[in-house]
Amino acid sequence: MSGALIVVAEWPKNDREVVRVVLDEYNGHPLVNARLWFRGDGGEMRPGKGLSVGIRHLPALAEAFSRALAIATEQGLIKEGAN
Known part of the structure; x- marks a missing residue:
């Protein structure tokens, strides 16, 4: 990635x-x-709470979120067009 x-x-x-x-x-x-980012006192965006994991965990993380989305949709927790 060379630092980008x-x-x-x-x-x-x-x-x-x-x-x-x-x-x-x-x-x-x-x-x-x-991560959540918030506007600091000077107006600049600053990092807040979040999660950082090694890229090797990305497939498992993506699968977990995909399953969470499927279950939430199945349970009626996701409303169409809602963010």
Whole structure:
């Protein structure tokens, strides 16, 4: 990856925060990072709580979220067109 941050997706969580998913690197190790970002006092976006795991865990993470989506949809928890 050669140190390049790749923003995969970003969407608003609420008026103050966004969820950002990125491919990143730390000490030469590739990571997938899903994190809340919030606007700091100076107006800049700052990282908050989130999850960073080695890229090798991405297939298991994707499968887990895919299953969660399927179950939530099956249970009627996901409304069409809702974010």
